[in-house]
Amino acid sequence: MRATVMYGAGDVRVVDVADPQLKEPTDAVVRVLRSAICGTDLLHYGAMPPDEQGMRIGHEFIGIVEETGADVAGLEAGDLVVAPFMYADGTCAFCAEELHTSCPRGGLWGFDGVDGAQGEAVRVPWAQATLVKLPVAADSSLLPSLLTLADVFSTGYHAAVTGGVGPRTTVTVIGDGAVGLSAVLAARRLGAEEITLMGRHKARTALGREFGATAVVAERGEEGIERLRELTGGTGTHVVLECVGSPSALETAFGVTRDGGTVSRVGVPQYVEGPVGFDVFNRNVTLTGGVAPTRAYIEKLLPDVLEGRVEPGRVFDRTIGLEETPQGYRAMAERTALKVLVKP
């Protein structure tokens, strides 16, 4: 089959790879109907050292079950399914607590001999626990929104939930990428009435306003902190959803958090240490969030998507075929695309 392989920074190719086959009785093979390119794929695209072997990539997909192992119950060939961006066994203590990302037998698509999602098909470990059946047809117009449950919308929701967003909290969202916009949508869905989006790409912040942002701050760094504090009577907001992961985004996050408030981060940290010393301590600011156990959110958010109460799929502003993933990466890296949908 054909699949996307990354060979180093800026070097993505679509090549022939072995067809996926059942290895374990708990596996399924799923034909990919839609996949996507993610901001975290771009981190590799910007920094991966050259590697002749290459790395299978992509971790978001909706597909149709082709074959299931002997121990997979509740799924059969022909089922339309969505996968969270990490697979998990569904039986360990962490899965029971809905922290599937800490499952000792779980993992990320594209690593440890597991297929990446930007290809024609995927072998799915722990298929019964990992996959969620979707009650829609293969040509449903809801597919883009349903695909965001795999990662970006669920990730934005994780930020908002762990940050404690509710009707009485004021919120800042840092970052106008697909996760930041998803976090705006999630905060609104959880009842927040004051949501300030910090971002400087006009088309993106415009979508953020449609998703529920009530103000936009385009300035960055110290200037951005000052501007946001002005907007909030000098104090900052109760909750800050940090959806970038850069050192400066984290610094800004602490700078715009109200004393006693919370920074909830879902941007993958591009830092080893963070500024959590005396100032943050003295202001009783909490740092929470982390990698989103999206498996836990798919079923919770599914009714909202199926019934049209939210349309997170609007973050996709370009659709390409599988052979075009190299162009898709380029478009996202150059920020001419917000988020790219791949139709193999």
Next chain:
Amino acid sequence: MRATVMYGAGDVRVVDVADPQLKEPTDAVVRVLRSAICGTDLLHYGAMPPDEQGMRIGHEFIGIVEETGADVAGLEAGDLVVAPFMYADGTCAFCAEELHTSCPRGGLWGFDGVDGAQGEAVRVPWAQATLVKLPVAADSSLLPSLLTLADVFSTGYHAAVTGGVGPRTTVTVIGDGAVGLSAVLAARRLGAEEITLMGRHKARTALGREFGATAVVAERGEEGIERLRELTGGTGTHVVLECVGSPSALETAFGVTRDGGTVSRVGVPQYVEGPVGFDVFNRNVTLTGGVAPTRAYIEKLLPDVLEGRVEPGRVFDRTIGLEETPQGYRAMAERTALKVLVKP
């Protein structure tokens, strides 16, 4: 009057200073009945650059009201009162949220022209909001326990509350100082049944066991992390109360926290940055806590102390007169005393 003044690292003297007088109509003057030496005083004692002027010091006291300003209601001469370690106006938005430590008009004893507590008397700003009347006599045997409400017991309680300690959480407490032992007591009071105390001073950890610790880990650093993980089936505990503030204590705290769990810190950070990068993110570990708004806890914890359900005053293992505070500092610095009570 006589008061303790610190002139530099290791240089504490008891000297004559001006008698406190009402400056604002919201002030009171309180004669000190009991004060104490605190671990945070020791930070200055270890590091203060020489200063001929000196710095008034001490921030824990119980006393008797001598005089009140015209705008102070509800207090009169003769009242026995305890003060939290920071005064606050009681009227701002932060005070209303019980985050008195962020009160813009609040402050710490000994700074900005306000008296320190290790003296004969103190001028109390915002006296009506700051002081809490105690329904006991001046010779009550409860005074030591009541004095811990000013700082250490309330601080340990803050750690446990912000960390989310409850009957279903396993807990690690890092540090066997007065705050760490108070945190053990607080965690037990909040229903925790598994409390591991990390500390290596036998007399202190023995008191920790009496306060509710169910296990003690004397090892430190990597070895301590390994030992604690062994005790918890490899995972660490749900909540870790970090009561030291050193970089290594914070590192240990993250190392012994279960995935999805919380580090709640009340040790004053002796670091500018902390290790909150990918590993902490990937394990969904939260960092919370901060300087304790003890004013909020005094009334909540008072019944427990008055009715003898807790005896946090057992952390005091030496009592001295005011003229002996230099010896008191030395004893705490050399760890021959756990916590020193001062009887002016």
